[in-house]
Amino acid sequence: MASxxxxxxxVHPFLLYPTTFLRRRNEVFHLASxxxxxxxxxxxxxxxTSSTQSKKLDKIPxxxxxxxxxxxxxxxxxLTKAFCGCPYSYGSPPNSSICPICMGLPGALxxxxxxxxxxxxxLGLALNCNLxxxxxxxxxxxxxxxxxxxxxxxxxxxxxATAGFLDVDIPVExxxxxxxxxxxxxxxxxxxxxxxxxxxxNYSQVDLNRAGVPLLEIVSEPDMRNGIEAAEYAAELQxxxxxxxxxxxxxxxxSLRCDVNVSIRPIGQSKFGTKVEIKNLNSFSSVSRxxxxxxxxxxxxxxxxxxDQIVQETRLWEEGSQRTITMRKKEGLxxxxxxxxxxxxxxxxxxxxxxxxxxxxxxxxxxKRRRYEQMGLSMQDVLFLANDKNIxxxxxxTLAKGADPKLVANWIMSDIAAFMKNEKLTINxxxxxxxELSELxxxxxxxxxxxxxxxxxxxxxxxxxxx
Numbered sequence: 001m002a003s004x005x006x007x008x009x010x011v012h013p014f015l016l017y018p019t020t021f022l023r024r025r026n027e028v029f030h031l032a033s034x035x036x037x038x039x040x041x042x043x044x045x046x047x048x049t050s051s052t053q054s055k056k057l058d059k060i061p062x063x064x065x066x067x068x069x070x071x072x073x074x075x076x077x078x079l080t081k082a083f084c085g086c087p088y089s090y091g092s093p094p095n096s097s098i099c100p101i102c103m104g105l106p107g108a109l110x111x112x113x114x115x116x117x118x119x120x121x122x123l124g125l126a127l128n129c130n131l132x133x134x135x136x137x138x139x140x141x142x143x144x145x146x147x148x149x150x151x152x153x154x155x156x157x158x159x160x161a162t163a164g165f166l167d168v169d170i171p172v173e174x175x176x177x178x179x180x181x182x183x184x185x186x187x188x189x190x191x192x193x194x195x196x197x198x199x200x201x202n203y204s205q206v207d208l209n210r211a212g213v214p215l216l217e218i219v220s221e222p223d224m225r226n227g228i229e230a231a232e233y234a235a236e237l238q239x240x241x242x243x244x245x246x247x248x249x250x251x252x253x254x255s256l257r258c259d260v261n262v263s264i265r266p267i268g269q270s271k272f273g274t275k276v277e278i279k280n281l282n283s284f285s286s287v288s289r290x291x292x293x294x295x296x297x298x299x300x301x302x303x304x305x306x307x308d309q310i311v312q313e314t315r316l317w318e319e320g321s322q323r324t325i326t327m328r329k330k331e332g333l334x335x336x337x338x339x340x341x342x343x344x345x346x347x348x349x350x351x352x353x354x355x356x357x358x359x360x361x362x363x364x365x366x367x368k369r370r371r372y373e374q375m376g377l378s379m380q381d382v383l384f385l386a387n388d389k390n391i392x393x394x395x396x397x398t399l400a401k402g403a404d405p406k407l408v409a410n411w412i413m414s415d416i417a418a419f420m421k422n423e424k425l426t427i428n429x430x431x432x433x434x435x436e437l438s439e440l441x442x443x444x445x446x447x448x449x450x451x452x453x454x455x456x457x458x459x460x461x462x463x464x465x466x467x
Contacts, residue, residue, distance in 0.1 A: 062267070063266060063267050064264045064265070064266060064267065064295075064299050064302065065225065065264065065265055065266070065267050066224075066225050066226060066262065066263070066264050066291075066295045067222045067225075067262070067263045067264065067265065067272055067273070067275075068222060068223075068224035068225065068226070068227075068229070068230050068260065068261065068262055068291060069184075069219070069220050069221060069222035069223070069224070069260075069261045069275075070219075070220045070224070070230055070233060070234060070258055070259070070260050070261070070287075071217060071218070071219050071220075071258070071259045071260075071261070072217065072218045072219075072220075072234065072237055072256065072257070072258050072259075073191075073215050073216075073217050073256070073257045073259075074123075074215060074216045074217075074218065074237075074241050074246070074247045074249070074255070074256055075191065075213055075214070075215055075247055075254065075255040075256070076115070076116060076119050076213075076214040076215065076216060076246055076247055077245070077246060077247050077248060078113055078115045078116065078119075078214055080113055081102065081113070081190075081212040081213055081214065082110075082112070082113055082116055082153070082188075082190045082212050082213065082214035082215075083101055083110030083111060083112060083113070083153065083190065083212055083344075084099050084101035084102060084110070084111070084212060085099070086098060086099050086101075086102055086212065088209065088210065088213050090253045090254075090255075092209055094196065094205070094207035094209065095206075095207055095208055095209060096209060097209050098208045098209065098211070101212065102148075102208050102211045102212045103148050103208060103211075104147075104148035104149035104150070104211075109343050110153065110343055110344060112344060112347075113214065115214075116188055116214045117160070117188070117347060117349075118357065119214075119216065119244075119246040119247075120160045120161065120186060120187075120188050120216055121160070121161075121349065121353075121354060121357045122244050122246060122357050122360075122361065123161070123186060123216055123218075123240075123241065123244060123246055124160060124161030124164065124186050125354075125357060125358050125361060126240055126244055126361060126364055127161065127164035127165070127166055127183045127186060127218070127240075128164040128165050128166075128183075129161035129162055129163060129164030129183060129185075129186060130161065130162050130163050130164070131160065131161055131349065131354060132158055132159065132160050132161070132162070132349075133348065133349045133350075133351075133354075134158075134346060134347070134348055134349075135155065135158045135159065135160045135346065135347050136155070136158055136340055136341070136344075136346045136347065137153055137154070137155055137188070137340070137341040137344045137347075138153075138154055138155055138156040138157070138338045138339065138340055138341055139151040139152070139153065139154075139338065139339055139340075139341050140152045140153075140154045140156070140189075140336045140338055141336055141337040141338075142335070142336060144192060145195060145204070145206055146192050146193030146194055146195050146206050146207075146208070146211070147192045147193065147211075148193070148208065148211065152189060152190060152192065153189060153190050153341055153344070154187065154188075154189035154190070154217075155187035155188055155189065156338040157338075159185040159186060159187035160186060160187060160188060160347070161183075161185065161186035161187075162183075162184065162185045162186075163182075163183070163184075163185075164182070164183035164186070165180050165181065165182050165183055166180070166181050166183060166220075166233065166236060166237065166240070167179070167180050167236075167366045168180075168181060168229075168232050168233055168236045169232075169369060169379065169382075169383060170228070170229070170232055171232070171379075171380075171383060172379055172380060174228045174232075175228075176379065179229060179232075179233075180223075181220055181221065181223045181224060181229075181233050182220065182221030182223050183218060183219070183220055183221065184219040184220065184221055185218075185219050186216055186217070186218050186219075187216070187217055187219075188214070188215070188216060189214075189215050189216075189217060190211070190212050190213065190214060190215065191210050191211065191212065191213040191214075191215050192210070192211060193206055193207055193208040193209070193210050193211040194206075194207045194209070194210050195207075210254075216246070218237060220233065222261070222263075222272070226291070226292065226295075227287065227288035227289065227290070227291035227292040227295075228288055230260060230287055230288065230291050231284040231285065231287045231288040232284075234256075234258050234284055234287055235284050236365065237256070238251075238256050239365045239386075239387060240364065240365060241256070242389060243362055243364060243365055243389050244361070244362070244364075251282050251283060251284075252282060257281075258281050258287055259277055259278065259279050259281075260277070260278045260281065260287060260290065260291055260294075261275045261276070261277050261278075262275065262276050262278065262291055262294045262295060262298070263275040263276065263298070263310075264295060264298045264299055264302065266302075273298070273307075273310065274307075274310045274311060274312055275312060276294060276298070276310065276311075276312070276313055276314075276315055276324075277313070277314045277315065278290050278291070278294060278314075278315050278316070278317055278324055279314060279315070279316055279317070279327065280316045280317045280318075281317055286317060286319060289317075289322060290317040290324060293317075293322065293323055293324060294315070294324050297323075297324065298310055311329070312329070313326055313327070313328065313329050314326075314327045314328050314329075315327055362389075365386050365387075368386045368392055369382050369383070369386045372385060372386060372405075375405040375406075376405070376406065377405060377406065377409055381406075381409045381413065384409075384412075384413050384417075385409060385412065385413075388427070390426060390427045390428055391412065391427050394412070394427045394434055395408060395409070395412060397434035398434035398435075398437050398438050400434070401434060401435050401438035401439075402438060402442075403437070403438040403441050403442070404441065404445070407441050407445070408437065408438075408441065411437060411440075411441065411458075412427075415455065415458055416430070416432070416458075419462045423462075430462060431461060431462075432458070432461050432462070436461065440454055440457060440458060441454075
């Protein structure tokens with residue numbers, strides 16, 4: 001180990017694609033095959049769900065069944081917005097990144113950023129969806145102060161991807177097992193602006209920085225039955241978009257937002273109950289708690305013969321009081337008055353283009369977990385290692401140097417993970433390379449140094465991370 005040359009590790013910021021727009025030809029967007037660049041997300045994800053939720057499930061009467069679906073909005077990591085050249089950076093001063101298109105001024109025409117289609121196809125393939133080789137954009141009409149055009153550019157009847165699924169491994173502490181949740185559709189759309197409310201509540205100000213930021217909305221089938229399953233589904237989606245490099249998936253920044261639809265019905269009944277939408281969910285534990293509260297609320301109304309008081313509405317989750325409250329009555333499809341977007345041509349995909357995207361996909365979390373299982377690792381080890389792409393890459397690189405999988409997993413999950421947590425560092429920021437860890441493990445296993453000395457060597461290497 002004394003001969004090992006220790007190199008400093010450079011942290012690379014999340015890569016953003018340069019502005020690339022599609023050009024019109026015969027009033028359609030034609031995409032030819034081209035190389036795609038994978039993005040690297042340097043942020044570490046740790047998925048946790050409150051263990052108290054499993055206890056709440058026992059309190060739900062067994063003669064009712066919950067039906068749960070999730071609409072997830074993923075903000076894409078493009079350099080510019082969906083239909084203009086304005087950049088977007090979270091936390092920028094209000095209205096510092098807007099233009100006539102963002103503001104919805106008369107005569108301003110949108111031009112599609114082609115990276116949105118790259119990312120949509122990439123996510124659609126990763127979600128095992130059927131792609132629409134000929135899709136279009138639509139106008140979704142509704143009024144809100146931070147939507148200056150009076151409509152949102154979205155997709156309605158011909159989304160870019162449909163009929164997929166997402167495989168999820170439920171953690172052992174929540175019962176374990178493998179679940180497959182259906183994906184109804186994935187469609188492209190733009191974000192609205194943001195309202196900044198005065199502290200006294202007398203007025204609100206509009207920040208249009210976020211207006212026009214590209215989104216992908218993923219709509220699940222109503223396949224989930226409790227808050228834990230829903231939270232794990234959302235966590236797997238976050239993991240997937242980070243592996244693909246299409247989004248940083250940070251819930252605290254609004255890069256991944258979950259709207260949950262919950263209804264209940266008596267066991268044995270085939271007809272769905274009245275669904276309620278829940279918003280303002282900014283963590284996976286909030287998703288789980290909000291769903292379990294809403295299930296209990298609806299069950300109570302049913303058991304008291306007041307099921308008519310369950311109406312189709314949007315409710316907000318109040319973190320402080322741990323309950324949902326009415327926000328507004330839910331609009332129907334007719335209220336949105338969808339019609340084709342006249343300022344944007346159809347989007348035409350070629351098979352060559354789709355094949356190029358497919359061949360560029362990285363090893364996805366589900367495939368990686370199955371590979372780790374075949375190495376003889378426990379499910380706890382598998383879930384930890386595959387949760388963060390950077391940790392998984394470090395693990396794989398160490399194995400490539402000939403190290404034993406279980407020993408590497410033990411080091412990463414114990415000493416290295418504890419150090420990263422205490423020092424608030426990522427695996428890319430500690431001054432330890434896979435080759436050095438492999439050498440250290442080999443020295444201990446071969447009897448060159450003791451386990452105690454090995455930990456002292458590791459600690460000395462770890463201390464260099466703060467230099």
